[in-house]
Every structure is written in C-alpha cells, then in structure tokens.
Amino acid sequence: MMSKDTEKIVRELQEFMDQFKDLSEEEARGKVDEFLKQYNDKLAAVDPVEKDQWYYLDLAMEAEDVKVARKNAQKALTIDPYCTDAELLLIDLMDITPEEAKKRFEKLIKKTEKHLEEEGYFAEENIGSFYMIHETRPYIRALGTYMDDLIGLGKFRAAIRAGLNIIRLNENDNLGIRYDLMALYAFMEDVSSAEALLAAYEEESAGMLFPLILLYYKMDDYTKARKYLKLLAGKNPDLKKLMMEELTDEELDQNAMPFGYAMDTIGELMDVINRDMFLIDSSVGGMLWIKSELSKM
Template sequence: MPHMSESVLQGMFGGGSDRQFDAQELAFEAMEAMASGDYEAAAAAATRAAEIDPNCIDALHILSQLGSENKAELVENLRRTVDRAEKNFGKKFFRENEGIFWGLLETRPYMRVRAELASLLYDVGETEEAIEHVEEMLRLNPNDNQGLRYSLLGWYLELGNLKGADHLLLEYAEEGSAMFAWARVLARVLDDDLDAATAALSEARDANQYVEAYLVGRKRLPKQGPGYYSPGDESEAIVCMDAIGGAWRKHPVAKKWLKSQSTRS
C-alpha cells in the first residue's frame, strides 16, 4: 500500500493527534513490508505503531498475523482486534454511519481486519459465524467495496440457504458477474425449479462460457489464481470458482444436472 498524503491521513482522524498520525504512517509501512515479504520489517514497524497508538487497528492486524502460530490462534487474535476497533468507535458511531461505512477512511482498518476474520472463520469450518460477519459488514457498507458479496453468496449456497442466497441475488440484481450468474443456476437447481435453472444456465453461459468446464471437471483449476480478472474472460472463471465452486461441490445433484445439460449443448 502506498503512503497516504499527510492531508489524507489528517482527514482520517478528523485533525486528530500526531500520535495517531504517526502510528498510521508506520502501519502503512508495515503493510508495504508485509506485501513484499519482509516480515521482520513489518513486525518492527507494526510494533512501533502499536507502541505509539495501542488502538492502531492496522498495526494490531499485522501483529495478529505475524504472532499467530496457527489458524485457531489467528482467529482469536483477529477477534480481539475487531472487538478493540468496535469499542473504540462505540455503538453510536455504528448507528450514525450504517450504510456509508467504507466512505469514512477511519473505518477501513476495521473493515479489513473483519473481512479477514470472516474468511478465516470459513476456512476453519465456522461458516455460520463467517456469514454473520459479512452480513453485518454489508449492512454497514451496502456498496460492498470489498467484494464480500461473492463469498457470502457461495457460503449461503454451500449451506443450502436459498433464502439468504435469493435475498442477496435480489439485493444486487444489477450484478452482471459470472459469480452471480452461475450462482443463480445453482440456486434454481437446489430449488428444484429446473425450467428456471435452464434459463439461468443460458444467461450464465453468456456471462462467462469458461466457468462450465471447471464445474463439470473438463478442466482443472490452476494452482495459483490470477492477480486480476476481466469480465467474461477465463480469469473471471477462475475467480468465480474460488467464490462459488465450493458450493457446487457440496451439491453433487447440481453438478450431475449441469453435466447432463453440457452433453446437450
């Protein structure tokens, strides 16, 4: 992450203290070091930031990552960091800023660490708790600048939560991504509405034709995902599989149906 200008940083803290300003600058340095793989420098900068400002969430986030020996420990450390941020903001802040959270720069460290916590909870099998975190984050920031809706949709479908999936599909009805298009197919198969599933399949193929080969096993996913993707491209198909591929794998009946449709196309 590039350094923010002094004016932007001052805006984050509403003209706040030099202590907060200096700590956040060090936290950004730590984030840059983490991105480049220099963990020693990241630890040093994050430690210094936390010493200057014990409530510097980005610094605490990095120290949680570096100081955890396994996923279970990291979950607990991230939970503590999220709790710290929420206490710092206070309940009134959440009430007054629901819906515009990401637009407030000072909330972004909190949103970053909570997003990682949700992802990690899913990794360790705590999908219901992961869903609760992301649902709340989307209430705080319905514009979803972090792209959390894709994982949430996959998690809903993985658990067979069609009510949650359909609500999300409706909430982002204008969403034209392959992730949503292929999720609609799965949702309608699980709903046993095969006519609607067939119609959704046609739209999904138009949205991204490459996804189907991965879903039915004609093609294997690469070991490493793309650094970026383009709509309709194979790179998007790989990202799509990361978001909702697990949901398709959880429902063999849906894969069987899709294979039957593939042989007819």
C-alpha cells in the first residue's frame, strides 16, 4: 500500500497529466520529470499550509479510515459549500446502490450547474474549455462520474447524452470520454455516430479502434473489421500477446504507469479493455474472431 504522501503525489500527478493527450511514452516521461521538478520546488517553499477546502479534501482523499475521510470531506464542504470534489467523494464513500448514486449525482450536478451559471462560467467563451478552467474542472469530473454510473446501470442512451455534453463543454476531452462514446456506439451498433466521432478526432488510438473492430464485426462488415484490426495490431504489437494471454505478470507490471498509460503500450490496451467491458461482454463472438485473426498475423 502506498504511503499518504505517495498517494497525494500520484493524485496531483494525475491532474497534471490530464492536461495533455496523445503523448508518446518518451513525452509522457518528460512530463513526469517536469511535474516532479515543480513539485519539489513547491516543497522547498517555506510558506505555511493554508487550511482551506483543498487542504481538507486532500486529508479526506488520503485517509485510510472511512470516518476520517467523511469528516474531512465535510470540513471541506463547510468552508466551500460548492466543493464538488468533496461531494463526489462523500457519494463514493456511501454504501448505496448505483441507482441511489445516480440520484445523488443528478442532484449534485444540478446544484453545481446553477452555481456556475450564476458565476458566469457558462459564458460562450468558456464552452469547450471547461477542464482547463480551475473552477469548472470538478464539474467535468462529476459529469464523467455520472456517465460511468449510467453505463454501469445499462442506461446507454442516457450515457451517450451525458458524454456528448461533456465533450461539448470540454473539446480537448482530457478524460477520454470519446473512448466511452465509441464503445457505446459500438454496443448500440450506431455506425454513423461512430464514424462521425472518429472523423471529429482523427485518432488511431486503441480507444477508438478496438470498439470499431467489434462494431464492424457485429455489422458483418469483415472488411472494415479486419482493416481496423490490422491497423491496431500494427500500431501496438502487444495486442496479439495480450489477446493470446502471452504476457507475463512482470511485463504487465513494467508497463503500468501511476498516472495512466502512454500511447501504443500494453497499459493503453488494458485501459481500453477495462473501459469497454460492457461491450466485450456483449460480443463474445467478436473477441473470438479477433483472436483467430491475430493468430494468422
């Protein structure tokens, strides 16, 4: 288990890396070095710690005891009633069903939207850049968490609406919502929306290509399914090893990165499979076909 200090560094590193997308492994490691230098410079400062809502939110997120986490999250909310991240944490700590969580997310989102509208953050010039604005970033995280909950509940059309709203507000899509949308379109066999999304981002990542392979398999379009499979296998040679279960635990551990993954790595493939599990479960035949095709490559 990581120490509290390590957990804090990892969390801050994640937020730092979320500002960038489509980094190569070398670029990603360069950004990690940049973050660590900034972090060490901050530690060298002698300014006293300000016990604001972020201070208590950090304590809440670092706490190993649920009661302590709740107590500090509540303190954060006492200081700032609109500390969305604290409310998200409190919902996560509740022993409730996904359906009850959905209701709480909707209430939180409605409250946050009203506050942000009153503060002027929904001005036209901000639409599309919400994740890059400090005050609206927690709102995007709340929307993303809500979308995940909808997927877990099998409310796929509602999840699609939520996802489209997120990328409208945050065009750079730092959270990778487009990958969830592509998997949802594949599940719903919505070829036109999937192709429009691919055209919008012009991206050949595993998050885009893997759902497309299953989509075209489901549509009996083996030519396109094979085309995207060959493209993905060419960009990420570890696809064959992963699908054939040929990777060792050591190889998997070596490719794990604390802030997520670098493009065209085992880590990226594992993230995609985890995101797309609802799609994979619905297309066992497609997965068997992929393995069969890869065995010939």
